[in-house]
Amino acid sequence: MSEANEGMDVGYVAHLARIDLTSEETALFQGQLNQVLQYVEQLNELDVEGVEPMAHAIPVYNVLRKDELGLSLDHADVVANAPSSSDGHIRVPKIIDQ
Numbered sequence: 001m002s003e004a005n006e007g008m009d010v011g012y013v014a015h016l017a018r019i020d021l022t023s024e025e026t027a028l029f030q031g032q033l034n035q036v037l038q039y040v041e042q043l044n045e046l047d048v049e050g051v052e053p054m055a056h057a058i059p060v061y062n063v064l065r066k067d068e069l070g071l072s073l074d075h076a077d078v079v080a081n082a083p084s085s086s087d088g089h090i091r092v093p094k095i096i097d098q
Contacts, residue, residue, distance in 0.1 A: 084091035
């Protein structure tokens with residue numbers, strides 16, 4: 001393992017996160033963490049010179065739906081069903097005191 005990974009200690013992180021782990025859980029998670037870090041070390045050995053960074057394995061373009069006019073609720077019905085309204089606006093309780 002590299003020097004950067006030597007300080008990775010599950011017990012210390014659990015303490016910082018205020019998570020109570022048994023000694024068995026600590027040992028199990030420490031072993032799993034060490035395996036993950038060893039795998040990352042293997043990935044660091046790959047030659048990625050000239051490989052373009054990417055966020056997805058396949059190209060992803062704008063996947064949002066088109067902004068099209070659609071059906072909406074009738075304003076008068078909405079205001080009529082509101083618990084409180086004034087001048088065509090829905091009144092809500094005040095939540096911030098200044």
